[in-house]
Amino acid sequence: MSSSGRRRPDGSELVAALGLVFVIAGVVLWTQWLLPRTDAVHEAFYELVIHVAFGMAILLAGVHIERSELIPEERHSVMVWCFAGFALLFGLAIWSELGNLLRGRITLEFVSTVVVFGGMGGAFGAFVGVNRGRATRNRLLAEHNEAQRETLILLTRLLRHDIRNDIAMITGHAEMLEEYVGSGGGRSLDVIQQRSEAVDRLLRDTDTLVDTLDADREFHEVDITNVLEDELDCIRDAYPEVTIEVDVPDDLSVVADGLVHQLFLNLFQNAVDHNDLDSLTLGVQANSETDDLVEIVVWDDGTGIDPAFREHCFELGEQGPESDGDGLGLYLVSRLVDVYGGEIELADSPDGGAQFTVRLPGTEQVEQRELLAAQ
Numbered sequence: 001m002s003s004s005g006r007r008r009p010d011g012s013e014l015v016a017a018l019g020l021v022f023v024i025a026g027v028v029l030w031t032q033w034l035l036p037r038t039d040a041v042h043e044a045f046y047e048l049v050i051h052v053a054f055g056m057a058i059l060l061a062g063v064h065i066e067r068s069e070l071i072p073e074e075r076h077s078v079m080v081w082c083f084a085g086f087a088l089l090f091g092l093a094i095w096s097e098l099g100n101l102l103r104g105r106i107t108l109e110f111v112s113t114v115v116v117f118g119g120m121g122g123a124f125g126a127f128v129g130v131n132r133g134r135a136t137r138n139r140l141l142a143e144h145n146e147a148q149r150e151t152l153i154l155l156t157r158l159l160r161h162d163i164r165n166d167i168a169m170i171t172g173h174a175e176m177l178e179e180y181v182g183s184g185g186g187r188s189l190d191v192i193q194q195r196s197e198a199v200d201r202l203l204r205d206t207d208t209l210v211d212t213l214d215a216d217r218e219f220h221e222v223d224i225t226n227v228l229e230d231e232l233d234c235i236r237d238a239y240p241e242v243t244i245e246v247d248v249p250d251d252l253s254v255v256a257d258g259l260v261h262q263l264f265l266n267l268f269q270n271a272v273d274h275n276d277l278d279s280l281t282l283g284v285q286a287n288s289e290t291d292d293l294v295e296i297v298v299w300d301d302g303t304g305i306d307p308a309f310r311e312h313c314f315e316l317g318e319q320g321p322e323s324d325g326d327g328l329g330l331y332l333v334s335r336l337v338d339v340y341g342g343e344i345e346l347a348d349s350p351d352g353g354a355q356f357t358v359r360l361p362g363t364e365q366v367e368q369r370e371l372l373a374a375q
Contacts (some may be wrong), residue, residue: 011079015126016062018082022055022119029115033108051112054119058082061126070133078129085125089117163203171196208262208332219340221363222256224294225249228284231265235282239272245283252286254294255361256340263336266329267298267356275302281351288362296358301351310346 030048038044061082065075094101097110174192181189225248232244254260271282285297305313314334333356337344342360349355 011076012062012066014062015065015079015082016059018086018122019055019057019059019062019119022115022122023052023059024055025115026051026055026119029111034112051115051119054116054123057123058119058126061123061130065130065133068130070130070137074133074136078126078133081129081132082122082126085128086118086122089121090114093117159203163199167196167199204262208259208336217257217339219255219257221253222258222260223251224254224256224260224286224296224360225252227261228264228286228296231261231268232284234265235268235272239277241277241280242272243281245281248284248286248296249288252288252294253363254340255363259336260340260360263333263358264296264298266333267358270329271298271300271302271354275300275353283349292362294360294362296360297355298358299349299351299355300353301349302353304348304352305346305354313346314344 026048030051034047034051035044038047061078065078068075070078093110093113096113097107100107100110171193174189174196178186178189228246228248232246235242236244268282272280281301283297283299285299286294288294314330316328316331334344337358337360340360342358344359345357347355347357
């Protein structure tokens with residue numbers, strides 16, 4: 001076998017070998033000198049454990065780092081820490097018996113101290129080295145994940161910019177063709193407009209999902225009454241044939257951020273996208289039984305959601321058998337609810353359609369967080 005095919009030693013073998021030496025030394029010391037001098041069984045067992053346990057810990061540490069995902073440099077660091085710990089306590093053992101050693105006397109107590117304290121130092125050093133290696137690896141992994149997140153955000157923004165420019169051009173030319181296209185082609189122009197709007201919504205949802213990855217987001221008190229009114233106004237403008245019923249108290253607040261409007265926009269859009277608009281009623285109710293919890297119920301009287309689909313409807317890419325969507329809207333809803341520390345439930349509405357119950361932290365949560373931050 002060529003030298004290029006051999007794996008370079010990384011320290012794990014030396015750590016395991018040191019542990020094996022201490023295990024053998026401990027067993028020999030116990031069987032040859034300590035056991036014959038011990039009368040009680042529990043004392044004999046104690047002496048065996050104390051003289052073998054640390055060596056076994058070093059041996060297992062060597063096997064662990066050999067099988068772990070630590071890079072060679074980190075494994076070498078474990079070896080250095082292990083032998084440094086052993087050398088430190090071995091030096092202390094020699095210092096404690098220096099007088100006898102200078103007179104040429106090696107006592108049983110000295111050998112016992114070397115085995116116990118040398119093994120203890122090696123085990124402690126290996127433990128420190130392994131944890132330092134893991135910390136280094138976790139730091140590098142976190143840096144790698146952060147770089148990937150930044151790349152994802154950059155690519156998303158670039159795609160959003162380019163695709164929206166293309167969509168704007170497509171819809172603009174479609175509007176210019178309206179006066180030249182007869183009744184037969186009008187349907188095609190409507191499809192172009194609808195699909196362009198769908199792509200624009202998809203881009204907004206994608207932006208929101210990327211924003212939820214930001215670890216530095218700060219939550220604050222948000223007037224959810226105004227948020228619901230604004231999003232319902234958008235639905236009224238876009239779908240005037242839909243009947244909307246609202247029962248929301250004034251000045252109702254939750255703990256969230258600027259993305260919370262996307263949560264309810266997607267719930268409202270889900271209702272209008274999957275039901276007959278001419279006979280659809282969309283309802284919103286909200287209440288705050290306590291200051292730490294706000295409940296918002298969004299319901300409709302449409303066809304509802306297939307019970308077989310409900311278990312998976314909040315998963316990424318999942319969509320009903322008759323849906324022509326992208327499977328992103330309800331996943332985004334559940335993602336935002338999780339980010340805000342809330343919960344969401346899906347059930348049948350009293351009028352036969354779908355009913356989503358969203359519970360979000362209320363104003364008391366804001367006060368508690370501000371109090372903790374001040375402390």
